[in-house]
Amino acid sequence: MDAVRRPAKVRLAWLLVTLLVLAAIVVASVMIGSRAVTLDEVLAALGGSTDGLGEAAVTKRLWRTALALLVGAALGVAGTVLQGVTRNPLADPGILGVTMGASLAVVIGIAWFGLWTYTGYIWAAIAGAAATSIFVYVIGSLGPGGATPLKLTLAGAATTAAASSFISAIVLPRGDIAGGVRSWQIGGVGGATPEAISQVLPFLVVGGLICLLAARPLNSLALGDDLAAGLGEHVAATRAIAALGAVLLCGAATAVAGPVAFVGLIVPHICRLLVGVDHRWLLPFSALTGAALVTASDVLGRVIARPGEVDVGIITAFVGAPLLIAIVRRRKVREL
Template sequence: MTIAGTPSASGVAIVRRPTRVRLAWLLALLAVLALLVAASIAIGSRDVSWDEIVAALGGSVDGLGPAAVAKRISRTVLALLVGVALGLAGGVMQGVTRNPLADPGILGVNMGASLAVVTGIAWFGLWTYTGFIWSAIAGAAVTAVFVYVVGSLGRGGATPLKLALAGAATSAAAASFISAVVLPRGDIAGGVRSWQIGGVGGASFDAIAQVAPFLVVGTVICLLAARPLNSLALGDDLAAGLGERVLLTRAFASLGAVLLCGAATAVAGPIAFVGLIVPHACRLLVGVDHRWLLPFSAVAGAVLVTASDVLGRVIARPDEIDVGIITAIVGAPFLIAIVRHQKVREL
């Protein structure tokens, strides 16, 4: 059931969903997420018994079974955190830029964070999670500012199409720089290439503990920006007329997205398309109100990353396919569908 609302500044009718419908979808998503968490803990290269799962949940890592379960638990927790971060960051970026193609991968933010981490490893001997996180956040911030400035040049300012093109060009350039940095360093090439694919197979509770504060701060900032992002959706002039400080709102919301992207990339590598797919799917469920859209994007992002991780373990058992490959296989056709639907000329 939907309720038609008033037209937005862009002339597109805003569709409102009743609260009970939104809550029903939220409960359904949480139920799916709970099933995926259980599957993520149970499924792996070897079967584990219920007793081994209970022992691992109780803190025991004695024996091969409980140790394997403990590893899967840390992997599952990291998948949840990364999914929340990327889904939420994608929703915020689309709100800040009013760009249906905005995504940490497409706008080059993930690749900028990757370049900063790889440069730190190759040139400065960076090997701690704290160093990875700060480097990734700095790289993500610099890239986000650069893409926005380049996309703002010329007539019309920062249009969605110009931002997408600037992001794609920046991402390609960053990927080339990464190759240039890594190729002369055979001692780090294998590890960097594996990390660049994007995955949660190397999860550990130490990494989770170090990245969690950054993710919490980024999540809080993004959720606090939900109401102001609703004003920005009406257009800059109307938002300013409603008392919104447009530039400050964009900077504040972007800070949260950059923290989430940088921290997630530091521990899991550049996983693409999550921030693109999730907000679009969630708009179909709950509408365009960011007060609902952002929390839904966080939960749906966790669902997508966890499901991709489980699927990668199932279809290649006893080996596995990294999350970044699965999301790319799903996300590339999704991107093509969005571009065809939006008719690039109108972006």
């Protein structure tokens, strides 16, 4: 079937399947861990009880699951928007350096300005993500041809490497913050708290709404700048607004969960296979699929290392790295 167009019935069928899979993953996330819990303990925790060990475990996992859903949805939508803005199938908050820029800003805030609040983390991460996005786009626009996908990818990779080196240089002499920063840099949702979710939720809502409002203009951009302008779109403004939404989502998600890699790369490609390239469908599906991917990765990390756990960032890297290689090889074959 054509990857560009999908009948409405097919899209609705995939929507139902995605929602059912997501519901099953949420149930598994609540019930699976170092200590298995029963359905009675889940119902007791939902009723407000935190007296028993099972109820306490369920309550903690509920907040953890909520954060995984939010982070996954945010990164999935951010990756889809960045790929639409740059028309680059390899665009991803991690590959383009946005995530590492947000991480560097948070580390600088912790090491030099004493940031220890979620609000401070979020604002620092958003500022770092925005500055890095602008820097990568400017560098990638230099030379003939403007901001081509290859130049943006190379500029993002170089920026990621530089930001990572700066983080190491800042953290290594600071034994008082090294342990916490290194753990956070892996990317995970194990530290989920009601405070973290309440602080990050407004930023995710605003960023998500901006991205959804940019869905139709992103469809025009996919036709090329000249055709988009001919259809009445303000190309530069559309790119700036859509990128702003992606930066808010990526920065806020990174602030509370660390730099979770490859989610923004994997999710858009999966969703295009299922529902096509119309961003009015693609963005909501990216949110659901990203939420499912991060939550499932969190569950898998608890299962394979029980009674310990493997952080989400490690699991998504194992899944995303082979996909990145496959995408590059596929594009190379097409160009031959």
